[in-house]
């Protein structure tokens with residue numbers, strides 16, 4: 001049986017649009033983005049409007065919601081053109097969540113969460129030691145979509161270097177049971193990545 005569908009005009013309510021997007025597009029991967037300000041202050045924040053775009057060159061994207069003043073991550077990417085995406089695992093999920101608090105610009109989420117900044121090779125933004133996968137990125141484009149409430153900006157970045165914990169990968173294949181990534185659902189809900197099934201694609 002097919003149920004009757006609610007038909008929604010997005011012009012009605014941005015708040016409802018947001019709820020529909022975050023409840024429908026699930027699970028979302030989480031980019032734990034580390035940046036540095038021009039003055040040298042480290043910043044770390046999670047973004048679940050995140051995905052890969054293509055592999056040659058390797059390009060990823062994440063989006064920051066509009067706010068005035070801008071979120072520190074976006075301000076730092078605009079100012080420096082660089083950032084690091086760190087993958088969030090079960091082990092660091094709670095510390096990631098601590099980093100999503102709206103702390104004043106002077107406060108480093110590394111200190112708040114106890115996570116450890118370590119130097120990157122090609123960018124000034126630090127990596128998160130406790131995350132098994134770090135991607136050093138350079139911003140290719142920042143697309144400012146809208147400055148209305150719940151508007152946002154899309155950051156497109158090229159991965160300049162991957163850092164992969166050797167214990168979770170073999171021949172460039174990441175073992176999901178060792179990675180234990182978490183994803184974001186609607187509201188305050190998260191998902192683990194342990195319940196999986198396989199489907200072989202048709203050979204046509």
Ligand SMILES: Cc1cc2nc3c(=O)[nH]c(=O)nc-3n(C[C@H](O)[C@H](O)[C@H](O)COP(=O)(O)O)c2cc1C
Pocket residue numbers: 030043044045046047048049050063064065066070071072073074096097099100101102103184
């Ligand atoms: C799991 C998770 C995912 C989030 N995803 C986003 C997102 O995609 N875009 C966004 O603007 N904020 C997102 N947030 C909220 C930001 O992390 C929060 O606004 C943070 O304080 C921004 O930090 P900053 O000002 O240091 O950049 C998310 C929060 C959590 C906990």
